[in-house]
Amino acid sequence: MSSVSEIFGSYVFNNTVMREKLPKETYKALKKTINDGEPLDIHVANIVANAMKDWAIEKGATHFTHWFQPMTGITAEKHDSFISPTDDAHVIMEFSGKELIKGEPDASSFPSGGIRATFEARGYTAWDPTSYAFIKDGSLCIPTAFCSYSGEALDKKTPLLRSMELINAQSLRILRLFGDDISKKVVTTVGAEQEYFLVDKKYFDMREDLKLTGRTLFGAMPPKGQELDDHYFGTIKTRVSEYMKELDEELWKLGVFSKTKHNEVAPAQHELAPVFSTTNIATDHNQLTMEIMKKVAERHGLVCLLHEKPFDGVNGSGKHNNWSLSVKDGANLLDPGKRPYENKRFLLFLSAVIKAVDDYQDLLRISVASAGNDHRLGANEAPPAIMSIFLGDELTEILESIETGTDYEQKKKVKLEIGVDVLPNFSKDTTDRNRTSPFAFTGNKFEFRSLGSSFSIADPNIVLNTIVADALEQFANELEVAKDFDKAVDKLIKDTVKKHKRIIFNGNNYSDEWVKEAEARGLLNLKTSVDAIPHFTDKKNVELFTKHHIFNETELASRRDILMENYSKVINIEALTMLDMTMKDIIPAISEYTLVLANALTAKKNAVKGAAFKAEERLIESLSKLSDGCLEHAEKIENALYKAKDISDINENARFYLENVLSEMKLLRAAADTAETLTAEKYWPFPTYVKLLFGV
Numbered sequence: 064m065s066s067v068s069e070i071f072g073s074y075v076f077n078n079t080v081m082r083e084k085l086p087k088e089t090y091k092a093l094k095k096t097i098n099d100g101e102p103l104d105i106h107v108a109n110i111v112a113n114a115m116k117d118w119a120i121e122k123g124a125t126h127f128t129h130w131f132q133p134m135t136g137i138t139a140e141k142h143d144s145f146i147s148p149t150d151d152a153h154v155i156m157e158f159s160g161k162e163l164i165k166g167e168p169d170a171s172s173f174p175s176g177g178i179r180a181t182f183e184a185r186g187y188t189a190w191d192p193t194s195y196a197f198i199k200d201g202s203l204c205i206p207t208a209f210c211s212y213s214g215e216a217l218d219k220k221t222p223l224l225r226s227m228e229l230i231n232a233q234s235l236r237i238l239r240l241f242g243d244d245i246s247k248k249v250v251t252t253v254g255a256e257q258e259y260f261l262v263d264k265k266y267f268d269m270r271e272d273l274k275l276t277g278r279t280l281f282g283a284m285p286p287k288g289q290e291l292d293d294h295y296f297g298t299i300k301t302r303v304s305e306y307m308k309e310l311d312e313e314l315w316k317l318g319v320f321s322k323t324k325h326n327e328v329a330p331a332q333h334e335l336a337p338v339f340s341t342t343n344i345a346t347d348h349n350q351l352t353m354e355i356m357k358k359v360a361e362r363h364g365l366v367c368l369l370h371e372k373p374f375d376g377v378n379g380s381g382k383h384n385n386w387s388l389s390v391k392d393g394a395n396l397l398d399p400g401k402r403p404y405e406n407k408r409f410l411l412f413l414s415a416v417i418k419a420v421d422d423y424q425d426l427l428r429i430s431v432a433s434a435g436n437d438h439r440l441g442a443n444e445a446p447p448a449i450m451s452i453f454l455g456d457e458l459t460e461i462l463e464s465i466e467t468g469t470d471y472e473q474k475k476k477v478k479l480e481i482g483v484d485v486l487p488n489f490s491k492d493t494t495d496r497n498r499t500s501p502f503a504f505t506g507n508k509f510e511f512r513s514l515g516s517s518f519s520i521a522d523p524n525i526v527l528n529t530i531v532a533d534a535l536e537q538f539a540n541e542l543e544v545a546k547d548f549d550k551a552v553d554k555l556i557k558d559t560v561k562k563h564k565r566i567i568f569n570g571n572n573y574s575d576e577w578v579k580e581a582e583a584r585g586l587l588n589l590k591t592s593v594d595a596i597p598h599f600t601d602k603k604n605v606e607l608f609t610k611h612h613i614f615n616e617t618e619l620a621s622r623r624d625i626l627m628e629n630y631s632k633v634i635n636i637e638a639l640t641m642l643d644m645t646m647k648d649i650i651p652a653i654s655e656y657t658l659v660l661a662n663a664l665t666a667k668k669n670a671v672k673g674a675a676f677k678a679e680e681r682l683i684e685s686l687s688k689l690s691d692g693c694l695e696h697a698e699k700i701e702n703a704l705y706k707a708k709d710i711s712d713i714n715e716n717a718r719f720y721l722e723n724v725l726s727e728m729k730l731l732r733a734a735a736d737t738a739e740t741l742t743a744e745k746y747w748p749f750p751t752y753v754k755l756l757f758g759v
């Protein structure tokens with residue numbers, strides 16, 4: 064293997080390559096577009112496209128594709144080769160500026176939530192020059208935004224870019240008031256920690272549920288789960304380690320800053336964390352990370368599961384969205400510094416986040432809503448569906464003293480006494496960590512922990528950027544007209560803390576007391592996706608998004624409907640898969656095994672007259688009951704699915720799935736799982752949890 068610095072970014076048309084391959088004037092013009100958002104001239108685009116093509120061909124590429132992020136939550140691509148026929152029946156390799164800048168994929172089969180009728184199937188992709196082009200699988204991939212003929216966003220990138228521009232503008236207004244340098248952009252940065260499971264492909268292939276839905280719909284708990292905590296940060300098994308090495312290499316080639324890897328809490332669960340970058344690049348990179356994780360797994364005879372809850376009884380997978388706000392290549396605006404009490408700029412930005420999270424708890428909750436993630440939120444393994452902020456003792460005390468107007472005594476860093484002389488002494492951080500909070504301040508950034516592992520991080524960051532920008536806008540409006548700036552800042556921080564302190568909670572978010580306390584504080588508890596999603600278009604949310612031109616009303620309504628329909632579709636597929644597995648595999652297997660038991664029983668009775676053979680008798684009886692139970696629940700599910708078809712209202716339909724299908728699926732599973740524990744393994748039709756969780 065070549066050195067890491069040699070392979071890093073070797074498949075990316077990055078700044079170094081641009082400088083090397085482009086004429087000076089072209090390079091300068093392109094940089095202006097990238098840095099200042101100036102429109103790109105078609106002549107410049109032609110030169111860039113040609114250089115990109117030559118570079119890509121040198122690296123073995125034959126095709127190009129616009130790479131975009133439709134509302135499916137994953138990425139989409141349509142590949143065209145560079146070939147262009149010549150008169151003498153040969154080909155030359157061509158790629159024009161027009162092809163670089165704009166694409167026209169037929170968009171009729173992407174979800175649009177009713178924005179685009181199929182007779183207006185046109186969709187456009189437009190190059191996002193702020194994210195570098197790269198080569199993947201022999202294709203030059205051009206990161207693009209995706210919109211409809213009438214200009215509505217059909218993707219997750221367009222609103223994300225809009226929200227980044229918004230927070231830049233509003234942050235600069237605040238910085239100007241503090242007399243700071245405003246010649247540079249303010250950007251939000253994100254580091255997305257990604258959790259995943261690895262299972263052996265030979266077992267995966269034997270499980271219809273994993274193949275069709277990404278999670279096990281059946282499966283009894285193994286005798287051992289995660290209770291010994293022996294997997295977390297444990298030594299990485301050789302096969303997994305080989306996988307992780309290749310994954311790192313592939314990601315590095317694509318310029319993804321893959322940094323940390325370790326085993327997670329559940330058996331077979333792992334995590335990868337990158338070094339943070341600007342939010343739109345972090346979003347692209349997280350999509351690439353998920354894709355490459357799956358691809359590399361195949362080469363190792365493994366399957367990478369990104370579902371939020373692949374297995375019952377052990378932890379599911381999430382994604383931690385570490386978010387901060389920085390001057391580009393400069394100061395982190397959420398860094399408290401050595402003396403946070405005196406750092407007014409920090410306290411003001413902090414107040415904006417506190418206000419934003421309190422005012423828009425619902426939007427944050429919706430940004431992490433999905434059928435898959437409902438299995439985690441509130442299940443005491445992930446933060447609850449109630450949004451709150453963990454600040455830690457020091458910041459909380461500072462805010463309290465501001466609110467009450469009392470003096471604050473700066474905390475000194477305490478030396479950590481380990482009691483062993485040879486170990487170095489180091490200072491303790493002034494706050495401990497809190498793993499249970501959905502939104503935790505962790506030193507110089509906020510960690511939004513409620514995301515599901517399979518999510519695009521675009522939605523939560525669109526919301527975060529927009530709501531914080533909105534708070535900053537209100538602050539700026541007030542401060543810009545203030546007579547005495549210093550006094551006005553103090554008052555603003557104080558008023559904000561007073562009004563929004565209910566959102567701050569430093570205790571255990573998993574406890575039942577918190578649920579009660581949160582209710583007393585008037586915080587929202589939108590338990591399921593079905594409860595949360597309709598609020599997307601509440602008046603205040605429509606006003607927020609339309610005012611800032613992040614979404615217009617049509618875009619917003621379409622996104623709400625896509626989320627809700629998706630919920631129903633997921634449960635529908637899961638229910639159908641369960642029915643299939645029950646009728647084709649589970650009931651026949653139980654029947655086969657009970658027949659074996661019954662034959663044995665008859666034979667034994669003939670051999671030893673008058674004796675009782677309890678083992679066989681009881682097993683036959685129990686298994687027959689369970690098998691009948693499976694059939695009954697399956698029939699109920701089938702009926703419910705018929706009824707669901709007739710409910711045309713999207714919200715009612717989803718609620719019907721939640722209350723009448725999902726609940727029955729749980730009962731069916733319970734019966735089948737009990738049957739599994741009573742059936743000899745060789746008759747059970749699917750690999751057990753022991754094989755799935757401990758089989759790699």
Ligand code: ADP
Pocket residue numbers: 252253254255256323336337338339340383385386387388395507508
């Ligand atoms: P954890 O203990 O939760 O695993 P780490 O300290 O390892 O957290 O960091 C988690 C992530 O936070 C990393 O991806 C890191 O790059 C990211 N991060 C650090 N600083 C920032 C920042 N200023 N903005 C965004 N993300 C950041």
Ligand code: MG
Pocket residue numbers: 256383510
């Ligand atoms: Mg974390």
